Amino acid sequence: CNILAIESSCDETSAAVISDGKILNNIVATQSVHEKYGGVVPELASRAHQQHLIPVVAEALKSSGLDKSSLSAVAFTRGPGLMGALLVGGSFAKAFAYALDLPLIEVNHMEAHVLAHFIDTPSPAFPFICLTVSGGHTQLVLVKSHLDMELLGETSDDAVGEAFDKIAKILGLPYPGGPHLDKLAANGNPEAFTFPISDMKGLAFSFSGIKTAVLYFLKDNIKDDPEFIAHHLEDICASVQYALIRMLMQKLVRASRELGIREVAIAGGVSANSGLRTALKEAAKNQSWNVYLPRLEYCTDNAAMVAMAAHYKYQAGQFCGLDISPLAKMKIGNHGKK
Ligand code: ATP
Numbered sequence: 001c002n003i004l005a006i007e008s009s010c011d012e013t014s015a016a017v018i019s020d021g022k023i024l025n026n027i028v029a030t031q032s033v034h035e036k037y038g039g040v041v042p043e044l045a046s047r048a049h050q051q052h053l054i055p056v057v058a059e060a061l062k063s064s065g066l067d068k069s070s071l072s073a074v075a076f077t078r079g080p081g082l083m084g085a086l087l088v089g090g091s092f093a094k095a096f097a098y099a100l101d102l103p104l105i106e107v108n109h110m111e112a113h114v115l116a117h118f119i120d121t122p123s124p125a126f127p128f129i130c131l132t133v134s135g136g137h138t139q140l141v142l143v144k145s146h147l148d149m150e151l152l153g154e155t156s157d158d159a160v161g162e163a164f165d166k167i168a169k170i171l172g173l174p175y176p177g178g179p180h181l182d183k184l185a186a187n188g189n190p191e192a193f194t195f196p197i198s199d200m201k202g203l204a205f206s207f208s209g210i211k212t213a214v215l216y217f218l219k220d221n222i223k224d225d226p227e228f229i230a231h232h233l234e235d236i237c238a239s240v241q242y243a244l245i246r247m248l249m250q251k252l253v254r255a256s257r258e259l260g261i262r263e264v265a266i267a268g269g270v271s272a273n274s275g276l277r278t279a280l281k282e283a284a285k286n287q288s289w290n291v292y293l294p295r296l297e298y299c300t301d302n303a304a305m306v307a308m309a310a311h312y313k314y315q316a317g318q319f320c321g322l323d324i325s326p327l328a329k330m331k332i333g334n335h336g337k338k
């Protein structure tokens with residue numbers, strides 16, 4: 001069984017081919033057009049997807065060594081994401097499926113981030129807890145099987161990736177700022193400055209407070225030292241990152257205790273963060289967890305994870321019709337619903 005999968009939910013245009021559960025390739029075209037705006041511009045994202053999609057799919061097919069005629073199905077990200085961006089990938093997938101008379105598979109992008117854990121071994125054992133941390137989401141998910149997931153908690157305001165990016169922007173770092181902040185933090189002192197650690201009820205997160213706190217902290221200090229950011233950049237980054245990771249780990253530990261589950265995974269773009277990866281490895285020792293960290297190329301948006309999700313849906317016979325429409329908001333566990 002060979003499936004072509006397409007990802008276009010945000011600012012990465014990606015295609016991958018999976019053959020009997022094995023990923024053959026993962027072609028990703030990142031959109032640089034947004035850098036000068038300091039954030040993803042939805043209309044520009046849609047246009048860039050239109051430009052990149054056909055070459056990206058052609059390359060995925062070519063490097064897989066498979067002919068179009070040997071495909072068994074076409075899969076695409078239905079949501080959540082930017083409506084215009086989702087429409088480009090979804091319309092292409094539908095046209096492709098229709099032209100070649102192939103079954104169509106819709107994939108939930110957030111479930112795909114979780115299923116990236118099944119691309120490489122060792123994979124987590126069910127049930128496991130996955131902390132999905134990305135540019136648009138912060139979710140704690142109970143994963144009961146490949147196709148059965150339950151949302152335990154999520155952010156009530158900003159996503160943690162958004163917090164990384166917005167704070168990085170305040171500090172004058174290029175977009176997206178998360179990876180830059182991470183690099184600078186590596187040489188700073190995480191205890192140099194103290195930022196508030198929010199604790200929402202239960203398993204909910206909140207990341208809007210720290211952004212405001214950093215803004216006022218900088219304003220206060222710049223009054224005395226106009227070069228405050230330049231003088232303390234690494235320490236500020238390390239201290240911000242420390243607080244953000246504390247907030248994530250606090251909920252992850254709580255979820256693990258409440259559910260009595262020690263299989264713990266992280267997914268999504270922010271799982272590339274070196275501080276979070278270290279914190280997780282430490283928890284593996286202190287909390288006796290088995291922890292799972294995806295390979296970096298499978299952390300940020302990619303079609304390989306969509307292909308992996310499609311593989312399990314194909315096996316379960318979960319196909320969709322050509323009348324399916326994208327969903328800008330899409331809940332975990334929303335299978336086949338219109
Ligand atoms: P979603 O999956 O919620 O729709 P998205 O697709 O934009 O959002 P991803 O591509 O999974 O998200 O992740 C992008 C985010 O990951 C950005 O916010 C980026 O700054 C962040 N990120 C990537 N690498 C790092 C890092 N090393 N440290 C912190 N953040 C990082």
Ligand code: MG
Nearest residue numbers: 010011012301
């Ligand atoms: Mg992205």
Ligand code: FE
Nearest residue numbers: 109134300301
């Ligand atoms: Fe994503």
